[in-house]
Amino acid sequence: MLDIDQHDHATLVILEQELAARFATLKASGLALDLTRGKPSSEQLDLADALDGVLQGNYRDASGTDLRNYGGLDGIAEAKALFAPLLQAPAANVMVGGNSSLSMMYQALLYCMHFGLSGPASAWSKSGPVKFICPVPGYDRHFTACIHLGIELLSVPLTGKGPDMDAVEALIDADPAIRGIWCVPRFSNPTGEVYDAATVDRIAALGKRAHKDFRVFWDDAYAVHAFDAAAPTLPSLWSACEAAGTTDSVLLFGSTSKITHAGAGVAFMAASGSNLAAIREHLGFSSIGPDKVNQMRHVRLLRDAAGLRAHMDKHAALLAPRFAAVLKALEQGLAGAGMGEWLRPQGGYFVSFDARPGLAREVVRLAAEAGVKLTPAGATFPYGRDPADRNIRIAPSFPSLQDIKAAMEVFVVCVKLASVRQKLG
Amino acid sequence: MLDIDQHDHATLVILEQELAARFATLKASGLALDLTRGKPSSEQLDLADALDGVLQGNYRDASGTDLRNYGGLDGIAEAKALFAPLLQAPAANVMVGGNSSLSMMYQALLYCMHFGLSGPASAWSKSGPVKFICPVPGYDRHFTACIHLGIELLSVPLTGKGPDMDAVEALIDADPAIRGIWCVPRFSNPTGEVYDAATVDRIAALGKRAHKDFRVFWDDAYAVHAFDAAAPTLPSLWSACEAAGTTDSVLLFGSTSKITHAGAGVAFMAASGSNLAAIREHLGFSSIGPDKVNQMRHVRLLRDAAGLRAHMDKHAALLAPRFAAVLKALEQGLAGAGMGEWLRPQGGYFVSFDARPGLAREVVRLAAEAGVKLTPAGATFPYGRDPADRNIRIAPSFPSLQDIKAAMEVFVVCVKLASVRQKLG
Numbered sequence: 001m002l003d004i005d006q007h008d009h010a011t012l013v014i015l016e017q018e019l020a021a022r023f024a025t026l027k028a029s030g031l032a033l034d035l036t037r038g039k040p041s042s043e044q045l046d047l048a049d050a051l052d053g054v055l056q057g058n059y060r061d062a063s064g065t066d067l068r069n070y071g072g073l074d075g076i077a078e079a080k081a082l083f084a085p086l087l088q089a090p091a092a093n094v095m096v097g098g099n100s101s102l103s104m105m106y107q108a109l110l111y112c113m114h115f116g117l118s119g120p121a122s123a124w125s126k127s128g129p130v131k132f133i134c135p136v137p138g139y140d141r142h143f144t145a146c147i148h149l150g151i152e153l154l155s156v157p158l159t160g161k162g163p164d165m166d167a168v169e170a171l172i173d174a175d176p177a178i179r180g181i182w183c184v185p186r187f188s189n190p191t192g193e194v195y196d197a198a199t200v201d202r203i204a205a206l207g208k209r210a211h212k213d214f215r216v217f218w219d220d221a222y223a224v225h226a227f228d229a230a231a232p233t234l235p236s237l238w239s240a241c242e243a244a245g246t247t248d249s250v251l252l253f254g255s256t257s258k259i260t261h262a263g264a265g266v267a268f269m270a271a272s273g274s275n276l277a278a279i280r281e282h283l284g285f286s287s288i289g290p291d292k293v294n295q296m297r298h299v300r301l302l303r304d305a306a307g308l309r310a311h312m313d314k315h316a317a318l319l320a321p322r323f324a325a326v327l328k329a330l331e332q333g334l335a336g337a338g339m340g341e342w343l344r345p346q347g348g349y350f351v352s353f354d355a356r357p358g359l360a361r362e363v364v365r366l367a368a369e370a371g372v373k374l375t376p377a378g379a380t381f382p383y384g385r386d387p388a389d390r391n392i393r394i395a396p397s398f399p400s401l402q403d404i405k406a407a408m409e410v411f412v413v414c415v416k417l418a419s420v421r422q423k424l425g
Numbered sequence: 426m427l428d429i430d431q432h433d434h435a436t437l438v439i440l441e442q443e444l445a446a447r448f449a450t451l452k453a454s455g456l457a458l459d460l461t462r463g464k465p466s467s468e469q470l471d472l473a474d475a476l477d478g479v480l481q482g483n484y485r486d487a488s489g490t491d492l493r494n495y496g497g498l499d500g501i502a503e504a505k506a507l508f509a510p511l512l513q514a515p516a517a518n519v520m521v522g523g524n525s526s527l528s529m530m531y532q533a534l535l536y537c538m539h540f541g542l543s544g545p546a547s548a549w550s551k552s553g554p555v556k557f558i559c560p561v562p563g564y565d566r567h568f569t570a571c572i573h574l575g576i577e578l579l580s581v582p583l584t585g586k587g588p589d590m591d592a593v594e595a596l597i598d599a600d601p602a603i604r605g606i607w608c609v610p611r612f613s614n615p616t617g618e619v620y621d622a623a624t625v626d627r628i629a630a631l632g633k634r635a636h637k638d639f640r641v642f643w644d645d646a647y648a649v650h651a652f653d654a655a656a657p658t659l660p661s662l663w664s665a666c667e668a669a670g671t672t673d674s675v676l677l678f679g680s681t682s683k684i685t686h687a688g689a690g691v692a693f694m695a696a697s698g699s700n701l702a703a704i705r706e707h708l709g710f711s712s713i714g715p716d717k718v719n720q721m722r723h724v725r726l727l728r729d730a731a732g733l734r735a736h737m738d739k740h741a742a743l744l745a746p747r748f749a750a751v752l753k754a755l756e757q758g759l760a761g762a763g764m765g766e767w768l769r770p771q772g773g774y775f776v777s778f779d780a781r782p783g784l785a786r787e788v789v790r791l792a793a794e795a796g797v798k799l800t801p802a803g804a805t806f807p808y809g810r811d812p813a814d815r816n817i818r819i820a821p822s823f824p825s826l827q828d829i830k831a832a833m834e835v836f837v838v839c840v841k842l843a844s845v846r847q848k849l850g
Contacts, residue, residue: 037495045484045493052718053478059470059686068470068686070462098523099716106711114539115573141710148540148710261484261493264718285566285573286531291524293477293689294719 003338004419012424019417023370026410031371033407038189038349039398040262040315047314048260054300059293067292073280079266079295085305086223087252088236089270095279097290101255101267105217106145108251108269108279112179112215113149117278122213124179125150133171133181135163137352137380137391139189142182142219153382154178158191160343162199169202172210180215181206186234187222190352190380190393192345194232204240207249215275216250222348223254224308227316227323231346238270247272256298258349259311266298322396325404326351333412339419351394352380359418360389366414372407428763429844437849444842448795451835456796458832463614463774464823465687465740472739473685479725484718492717498705504691504720510730511648512677513661514695520704522715526680526692530642531570533676533694533704537604537640538574542703547638549604550575558596558606560588562777562805562816564614567607567644578807579603583616585768587624594627597635605640606631611659612647615777615805615818617770619657629665632674640700641675647773648679649733652741652748656771663695672697681723683774684736691723747821750829751776758837764844776819777805784843785814791839797832 007015059068061076074080075096084091097104113130116122124130132146136155143153154175156167162185172178183203185195195203203216218237241247250272256265271279302308323345330342330353342353355363360377367374375393378384394411396404432440484493486501499505500521509516522529538555541547549555557571561580568578579600581592587610597603608628610620620628628641643662666672675697681690696704727733748770755767755778766779780788785802792799800818803809819836821829 039494042491045491048493049482049484052480052482052484052722055477057474057477059474059477066467066470068473068689069464070682070687072688100712100714102713103711110535141713145710148707257495261718262495263497263714264493264716282573285570286528287525288527288566289525289688291689291716291719293686294716297477 003336004423005338007423009424012420016417016420016424019413019420022413023366023417026413027370031406031410033371033399033403033410034373035394035396035399035404035407036373036375037398038395040258041318041398043318044315044397045261047311048301051260051264051297051301054297055293059296061296067296070288072289072292073284073287074276075268075290076292076295076299078299079268082299082302082304082308083254083268084270086308087220087238087254087268087270088234089238089252093238093270093272093276094268095276096266096268096295098267099263099265099291099294101219101221101253101257101269102141102145104267104269105142105219105253107283109145109149109151109217111279111282112213113151115282116213117215117275118213124213129177130179131175131177133163133168133178134382135181135183135188136382137190137386137393138182139184139219140379140384142217143382147383151179155382158188158193160191160193162193162195162203165199165202168206169209172206172214176211179211179213180217182217182219184219184221185237186220187225187345187348189221189348190350190391192343192348192350192352194234196232197235200235200237201240204237204244204246204250207241207246208244210249214249218250218252220252220254222258224312225258225315225349226347227320228346248274251275259308259315260298260301264294266295319397321401322404323351325401326394326396326408329405329408329412334415337416339415349395349397351396353392353394354390355392355415356419356422357388357390359422360386360392362418363392363411363414366418367410370410370414372410374411428761429848430763432848434849437845441842441845441849444838444845447838448791448842451838452795456831456835458796458824458828458835459798460819460821460824460829460832461798461800462823463820465683466743466823468743469740469822470686472736473726476685476722476726479722480718484721486721492721495713497714497717498709498712499701500693500715501717501720501724503724504693507724507727507729507733508679508691508693509695511733512645512663512679512693512695513659514663514677518663518695518697518701519693520701521691521693521720523692524688524690524716524719526644526646526678526682526694527566527570529692529694530567530644530678532708534570534574534642536704536707537638538576540707541638542640542700543638549638554602555604556600556602558588558593558603559807560606560608560613561807562615562811562818563607564609564644565804565809567642568807572808576604580807583613583618585616585618587618587620587628590624590627593631594634597631597639601636604636604638605642607642607644609644609646610662611645612650612770612773614646614773615775615816617768617773617775617777619659621657622660625660625662626665629662629669629671629675632666632671633669635674639674643675643677645677645679647683649737650683650740650774651772652745653771673699676700684733684740685723685726689719691720744822746826747829748776750826751819751821751833754830754833754837759840762841764840774820774822776821778817778819779815780817780840781844781847782813782815784840784847785811785817787843788817788836788839791843792835795835795839797835799836
C-alpha cells in the first residue's frame with residue numbers, strides 16, 4: 001500500500017469517497033461489537049469450571065488447618081508456594097488475598113499514603129505533595145487509584161523494552177516528591193512489551209537513588225500469559241533487587257483473574273519482610289483473613305508450576321487466533337499506509353495502536369458510530385489525556401473470532417477514513 | 426450460697442485455702458482450653474459444606490450474567506434479595522461484597538473519614554478531630570478500626586436494652602465532633618442484649634440532632650442468630666429511619682460468617698441511595714467487583730428466608746447446649762455469691778461476665794495459669810481500658826461441650842479465688 005503522505009490531492013478525494021461509502025455500508029449493517037475490556041472469553045472461563053466442587057469435602061490444608069474458619073491473614077501456605085514462582089519471589093515473601101489484585105494494590109497504596117510502611121512518619125501524605133511515575137500508554141485503573149488518593153501523575157514513555165529509564169532516573173533525581181512508579185512488566189497493558197534485563201536492573205536500582213519511602217508497584221498481571229511460545233521471559237525483579245540490596249523498594253502483584261475465573265480468583269503479592277510486616281499490621285485492622293477456601297480451590301485445580309503451565313497453554317490456544325485476527329487485519333489494511341503503528345504482542349490482553357497524531361478520538365468516535373465500541377481515546381494516559389491523541393487500546397480476548405474480524409474491518413476503515421480526511425484538511 | 430460480703434474473716438481464710446487447693450489441682454491437671462474467640466465450631470461449619478459444588482456447573486444468574494467474569498460492583502440481585510430481609514431493609518438498598526463485613530465496615534469508615542459520602546467537603550477529616558460513640562462493653566475490632574483511622578472513642582454504657590440513649594443524646598448535643606456510633610443491635614457483642622423498640626427509634630432519630638455527616642454503624646452481625654426461640658426480635662432500624670426521614674444517617678452491615686463458613690462467606694450492607702452511590706463511586710477505584718460466584722453459592726445453598734431459618738435452627742441446636750453449660754456453671758458456682766454478674770443471652774456468640782470491680786485482669790491471669798485462655802480483660806472497652814476492670818467475655822461456640830464444662834469449672838474457681846483474696850485484702 002502506498003503511504004498516505006505520498007498520495008496527491010485528487011487520489012485522496014477519491015479515497016475519501018470510497019471509504020465514506022464503505023463506512024456507510026458498515027454502519028447500515030447494524031453491528032454491535034465491543035473491543036473495550038480485557039475480559040477473558042466464556043471459553044477461557046470454562047477451563048476453570050472444575051473449581052466448584054474441586055475440594056470434594058476436604059476443607060483442610062496440609063497442616064490440618066480448617067480453611068472454613070476465620071484467620072490466616074496472609075493466606076495459606078500451599079497458595080503461597082503455588083504463586084511465588086509466578087512472581088519469581090520466595091514463597092516466604094508472598095501473601096495471598098481475595099479476588100482482586102486491584103484491591104490489593106489500592107490497599108498497599110493507601111497504606112503507603114496515609115499510614116506508612118516504616119512507621120507513621122513514613123506515610124507519604126506527611127511530607128507534602130506526592131507524585132508517581134506512570135509509563136505510558138498504561139492501565140487506567142493504576143492512574144485512577146493514585147488520583148483517588150491525591151497522588152499526582154507524571155508520564156514517561158515506554159520504549160518497547162520497558163520505560164525510558166533515562167527519563168525515569170532524571171525525574172527521580174530532579175523531584176524529591178516522587179514516591180513510586182507503576183510497572184506492568186510482562187505484556188504491558190496495552191503495548192504488550194516485555195521489560196528487558198537492563199530495564200529490570202535499572203528499576204531494581206531505583207531504590208538506591210529515590211526517596212527512602214519510594215516503592216515500585218510491579219503489577220505482573222500477565223506473568224504467565226504468553227500465547228506465543230517464543231515470547232520473551234521477564235527477568236526476576238526480586239533477584240535484581242536482592243543483588244542491588246533494594247528489596248524494600250518493590251511491591252510485586254499478581255492474580256489468577258486471567259488464569260481461572262476473572263471475578264472469582266485469587267490475588268497475591270510479594271514484598272520484603274519489613275514491608276509485609278507493615279502491610280499485615282495495617283490489614284489486620286480491616287480483615288480477619290482472606291477466603292482461604294477459594295485459595296485451596298485454586299491449589300487443588302492448578303496443583304503446581306507444571307499444572308499452571310498446562311492450564312495457560314489452553315488459554316493460549318484460545319487467545320492466539322484472536323490476536324492473529326487483529327494483527328492480520330491491521331497488516332492487510334494498514335501496513336505501509338502511514339496511517340498508524342502497532343506492536344505485535346506475544347502475550348497479554350491488548351494490541352496497542354497509535355493512529356496519526358490527533359486522530360485517536362476521531363477513530364473511536366467513527367467506530368462507535370459504526371457499532372464498534374473501543375476503549376475511550378486517552379484512557380491509557382494519566383488524567384485521560386493523550387497529549388498526541390494517538391493511542392487506541394484494542395482488547396480482542398472477549399469477543400468471538402468472527403466478531404473480532406467484523407470489528408477490525410470497521411476499525412481499519414475508520415482509521416483510513418479519519419487519516420484521509422485529516423490529510424484533506 | 427452466702428454472699429461474699431456476709432462472710433467473716435475466718436470463713437474467708439478457710440475459703441481461700443480450699444479454693445487455692447482446688448486451683449492447684451486444676452492447674453496440675455494440665456488443661457489447655459480456649460474461650461477467647463467467637464468462632465463457629467467445626468460442626469457448625471459442616472452445615473454449609475455443600476457450598477463447594479452447589480453450582481453444579483451453572484455459573485449464571487437469573488438474568489443470564491456470567492458470574493465468573495469481571496463486573497457487578499455491588500453484588501448479584503439474588504444475593505441482595507436473600508440478605509435484605511436479614512437487615513430488614515429493601516433489596517434495592519443492599520449491596521453484597523466479599524468475605525468480610527469487617528472489611529466492608531472499615532472501608533465505609535475510610536470513605537467517611539477521608540473521601541466523604543456527600544462530596545469531598547463532607548470527609549470527616551476535613552473538619553478537625555473526629556469522635557465516635559462506643560456502647561460498652563463492645564467489640565474490640567470496631568474500636569481498633571476507628572483508632573487506625575485516627576478517630577477518638579467515647580464510651581457510653583449499655584442498659585440491657587441497648588445503649589443508654591440519654592447519655593448518647595447528651596454527648597451528641599454537647600460535642601459537634603461526634604460523627605458516628607457503633608451498634609451491635611441484636612445479641613450485642615458481648616452482652617447478648619437486644620435493642621428494644623424505644624432505643625431503635627431514638628437511634629433512628631439521631632440523624633436529626635447530630636452533625637449532617639453523622640452515621641450510625643449498625644453491625645447486625647447476629648441478626649438471625651438466636652438459639653432460644655423466645656429471643657426478642659429486633660425492630661427494623663430502616664423502617665424507623667424511614668418514619669423519621671433519616672435513612673441517610675445509617676449504614677447497616679451483616680454477613681454469613683456465622684451462617685455458612687466463617688472465613689469464606691459473604692458480607693453485605695444496606696444504605697440510602699445517596700450513601701450507596703457515594704460508596705460505589707469510591708469502591709470503584711479499588712475494585713472491579715466482588716466474588717459473584719461465591720455469592721451465588723450462598724444463594725443456591727440457603728435459597729430463601731425459609732431456607733435460611735432452617736439452616737440457623739441447626740446452628741441453634743449446636744450452640745444452645747454450649748451456652749446452657751456456661752450459664753449452668755455460673756449459676757451453680759456463683760449465684761448469690763456476690764462475686765459477679767452476668768446476662769443470659771438468647772442468641773449471639775458470647776456471655777458477658779462482670780466480676781467484682783478490679784478483678785477482671787486477675788481472673789483472666791489465674792485462668793491462664795490454670796490452662797484456660799480467656800479474652801484479655803479490657804478488650805471489650807475502647808483502648809483496652811475497662812475503667813472498673815470488671816468485664817470478661819466468654820466465647821463458648823468453638824470448644825466441645827466437654828471442654829466448656831472443664832473450662833467453666835476453672836473459671837468459677839478463679840472468680841471465687843480472686844474475689845476471696847480481694848476481700849482478704
